[in-house]
Amino acid sequence: MGRRRHSIMSEQLKTELAKELGFYDTVEKEGWGGIRAKDAGNMVKRAIELAERAAKKSDL
Secondary structure, eight states: OOOOOOOSSOHHHHHHHHHHHTOHHHHHHHOGGGSOHHHHHHHHHHHHHHHHHHHHHHHO
16 A cells, blocks of 8 residues: 655664754654654754765865
8 A cells, every 4th residue: 555665864864863853752652653743854954964064075
């Protein structure tokens, strides 16, 4: 029926971001499906910021 989505972010990166953003306790209790849409959006935003910073460093 439903397709399984493949994550672009590694599990390690998602875990680090969830800890940094303060909702890892929810992930531990309920899994990734238990986080709020706002938290997921903030996690993606932070991942983009990190990727942009890494790309900028590699250009130097």
